[in-house]
Each structure stands twice: as C-alpha cells, then as structure tokens.
Amino acid sequence: MACFTGCFSRKADPPTTGAIDLEEELSSIQNIRLYSYKELQIASNDFSTVNKIGRGGFGSVYKGKLKDGTLVALKVLSVESSQGVREFLTEINTISAIQHENLVSLYGCCVEGGHRIVVYGYLENNSLAQTLLGSMRSNIKFSWNIRTKICIGVARGLAFLHEEIQPHVVHRDIKASNVLLDKDLTPKISDFGLAKLFPANLTHISTRVAGTLGYLAPEYAIRGQLTRKADIYSFGVLLLEIVCGRCNKNDRLPGEDKYLLERAWVLYSDNKLEELMDVSLEGDREFDLDEASKFIKISFLCTQQMPKLRPSMSTVVKMLRGEIGVDEKMISQPGLISEQFGKNNTIDASSSGLEKHDNSTSDTTMSYGTMTFSSIYNRSP
Ligand SMILES: Nc1ncnc2c1ncn2[C@@H]1O[C@H](COP(=O)(O)OP(=O)(O)O)[C@@H](O)[C@H]1O
Ligand SMILES: [Mg+2]
Numbered sequence: 001m002a003c004f005t006g007c008f009s010r011k012a013d014p015p016t017t018g019a020i021d022l023e024e025e026l027s028s029i030q031n032i033r034l035y036s037y038k039e040l041q042i043a044s045n046d047f048s049t050v051n052k053i054g055r056g057g058f059g060s061v062y063k064g065k066l067k068d069g070t071l072v073a074l075k076v077l078s079v080e081s082s083q084g085v086r087e088f089l090t091e092i093n094t095i096s097a098i099q100h101e102n103l104v105s106l107y108g109c110c111v112e113g114g115h116r117i118v119v120y121g122y123l124e125n126n127s128l129a130q131t132l133l134g135s136m137r138s139n140i141k142f143s144w145n146i147r148t149k150i151c152i153g154v155a156r157g158l159a160f161l162h163e164e165i166q167p168h169v170v171h172r173d174i175k176a177s178n179v180l181l182d183k184d185l186t187p188k189i190s191d192f193g194l195a196k197l198f199p200a201n202l203t204h205i206s207t208r209v210a211g212t213l214g215y216l217a218p219e220y221a222i223r224g225q226l227t228r229k230a231d232i233y234s235f236g237v238l239l240l241e242i243v244c245g246r247c248n249k250n251d252r253l254p255g256e257d258k259y260l261l262e263r264a265w266v267l268y269s270d271n272k273l274e275e276l277m278d279v280s281l282e283g284d285r286e287f288d289l290d291e292a293s294k295f296i297k298i299s300f301l302c303t304q305q306m307p308k309l310r311p312s313m314s315t316v317v318k319m320l321r322g323e324i325g326v327d328e329k330m331i332s333q334p335g336l337i338s339e340q341f342g343k344n345n346t347i348d349a350s351s352s353g354l355e356k357h358d359n360s361t362s363d364t365t366m367s368y369g370t371m372t373f374s375s376i377y378n379r380s381p
Contacts, residue, residue: 035119044062044064047076051063054130059076059084074120076116085116092118102189105188127181132242153187155317157189158171171189175214179238221337236303273293
C-alpha cells in the first residue's frame with residue numbers, strides 16, 4: 001500500500017481568504033453573547049498552562065470558571081493561524097443557531113483587539129481521542145453499552161446536521177478528537193471550524209480539500225467533491241475506531257495491519273471479525289459479538305468507495321438501533337484512499353479536479369505518479 005497519509009505537512013495552511021474587518025466580523029455575530037477579554041482572562045487564570053485542556057488546528061483550548069461559577073472551555077485562536085478568522089466565524093455562525101443533545105453548546109465569544117475566543121460549555125470527559133484512543137487511556141471504562149450510546153449519539157448529531165436543519169450542514173472534520181464527552185459520557189460533536197452550509201438545491205460543492213487524513217472520503221480527497229457522504233465516510237472510520245478501541249492508523253504495526261479499515265476488511269473477508277474487537281471488552285457481560293460485528297458492517301457501508309452506496313445518517317441511526325437490518329449484500333470493499341496509489345494506478349491531477357495553490361511550497365506538496373496533492377489542508381489532530 002502506498003503512502004498517502006504520512007506525506008502531508010501540517011504546515012499546509014491554505015492561503016488567507018482575504019482580510020475581514022472587525023466591523024464586518026462583529027455584524028455577522030450579532031446575536032451571540034460577547035465576553036470581555038478581561039473576564040475570560042480571570043476565568044482561566046490568565047490562560048495558564050495548568051488549565052490547558054486541548055490543542056487543535058485552531059489554537060489552544062483552556063478550562064475556565066466564570067464569575068457565576070459556570071465552567072467553560074475557551075478556544076483561543078492562535079495569532080499565527082492564517083485560516084483562523086474564517087474558521088472562527090464559521091464555527092460561531094454554524095453552531096450558534098442550532099441546539100441538539102449531541103452537539104456542543106456555544107455560550108458566546110470574545111472579539112477584542114486581536115483576541116478571538118470561542119466560549120463553550122465545559123465537557124468533563126474531554127474527547128474520544130484522549131479518553132478512548134489516546135496513549136494515556138483514561139480510567140473511564142468504555143463498556144459495550146457506553147460505546148453503543150456514543151455511536152448512536154454521534155450518528156444522531158450528524159443526522160440532525162445533515163437532514164433536520166436547513167440549510168444542511170456538512171461538518172467536514174468528523175473524527176475522534178472532535179467528539180467530546182460530558183459527565184454522563186453523552187457524546188457531543190464539536191469543532192465546526194470547517195463546516196459548510198449546504199443549500200437544499202445543491203448536490204455537491206467543489207471545494208478546497210480540508211479535513212484530517214485517515215478520515216477523508218476518497219472522492220473528496222481526490223476531486224474535492226464535497227457532499228454529506230464525505231461526513232458519512234468519516235463517521236464510518238470513527239465507528240470502527242470506537243468498536244475496536246484503536247486509531248485508524250498505527251504506524252507501529254506492520255503492513256496492512258497499520259490501517260484499521262484495511263485490517264477490518266481482511267478479517268471480515270476471512271470471517272474472523274472477533275480478532276478485531278477491543279481486548280478491554282473481554283469479560284464485559286454486555287458485550288455481544290454479533291452486535292459489534294453488525295456495527296463493523298455498518299462502518300463498511302459508510303465507507304463504501306461509491307458515495308451513493310453509503311447510507312444516509314438517519315438510516316445509519318436506525319441500523320445501529322436495530323430498527324432496520326444491515327443488508328450484507330450491499331457491502332463491498334470499502335474505499336481506501338491509499339489503495340488508489342498502487343504502482344499501476346496513477347491519477348492525473350488535471351482530471352482529478354485538484355487545485356494547485358500558488359503558495360505551494362515543496363513541503364506542502366506530495367507527488368505520487370502523476371498526481372500532485374498540494375491543496376489538502378490537513379487539520380490533524
Ligand atoms: N467544550 C470542551 N470541553 C472540554 N474539552 C474541550 C472542549 N472543546 C475542546 N476541548 C478539547 O480541546 C481539543 C481541541 O478542540 P477543538 O474544538 O477540536 O479545536 P480545534 O479546532 O483546534 O481542533 C478537543 O479535542 C478537546 O480535547
Ligand atoms: Mg478539533
């Protein structure tokens with residue numbers, strides 16, 4: 001399998017999208033509570049490292065306590081982030097108007113001088129990336145029932161974004177570090193910095209590719225063709241991670257074991273799915289191998305190469321809940337991006353729809369065969 005994932009630089013920030021002046025910025029965030037920098041500074045003890053709870057493509061996230069005792073998460077846009085102001089506005093405008101049990105709740109923001117901070121309700125159990133998949137696994141016991149609840153919750157949140165609100169929202173960065181857990185381990189989809197609003201009359205948007213390698217749907221990574229099905233692909237990868245308790249990629253493993261989706265497909269084909277299950281589920285009385293195998297089959301459906309073969313998120317919710325069956329005849333080999341770069345299989349960048357940015361530098365460009373990836377904005381972690 002050829003290298004796809006390791007070949008991108010995290011420095012591959014896109015060019016700035018044009019200056020946004022403060023007035024324009026503030027007028028677009030009118031109906032949101034504005035916090036002063038001072039009060040957030042006090043709440044987080046001057047953004048002390050002790051209070052730092054996360055870091056992502058956007059900047060650092062700090063825990064804080066407001067004067068009235070409310071616990072908050074303060075997402076501080078880093079000054080060097082060229083993409084930042086756009087992401088900041090997208091995040092606020094996307095999430096401010098919507099509320100759902102499985103989406104994070106926005107409290108407000110701070111726009112003062114050069115400071116840009118998003119204020120969220122604090123979620124006690126951090127992200128799935130840290131607590132379920134992280135190298136320092138937490139002491140939370142992710143029983144089968146809890147995993148089921150998490151999978152269904154994320155699927156419901158995504159079904160809401162995709163199907164229940166107008167315009168629809170494509171999140172574009174569904175992954176373990178963007179699923180947060182509250183004190184009851186209810187999952188909340190977070191991080192709407194890359195989200196796109198999708199007017200009903202559009203079938204797809206052609207866009208610069210942004211997202212996180214390992215979760216990117218092939219048609220989106222290669223042609224920049226964005227539909228809700230790209231989120232569904234990412235969800236399929238995440239679903240597999242939750243059931244198996246491991247990251248979609250593990251460089252320490254040899255060959256085809258490295259990529260979880262590929263390994264899962266091999267074991268499924270050999271009728272050995274039980275080998276894939278998280279060992280920490282051993283002895284869990286609630287664990288049901290048939291049920292877990294069903295979840296893995298759903299993840300294959302979500303990651304089908306052809307977007308139209310992937311089920312909608314509302315169908316996924318019903319399948320996960322057992323309200324409708326999973327038709328195994330519909331399952332064929334999932335679309336693995338890396339697979340498309342086999343030795344005899346080169347893709348012409350000009351016909352693939354990839355854009356080439358003017359500011360591409362050698363460390364942001366990857367060539368394989370005739371294909372040049374210069375436009376993927378890798379937002380990991
Ligand atoms: N509301 C919150 N409560 C607790 N932790 C949070 C919260 N928001 C973010 N975090 C932590 O910060 C990390 C980065 O936040 P995220 O919103 O994904 O930012 P980025 O856009 O920088 O990726 C998350 O993965 C999580 O560990
Ligand atoms: Mg994130």
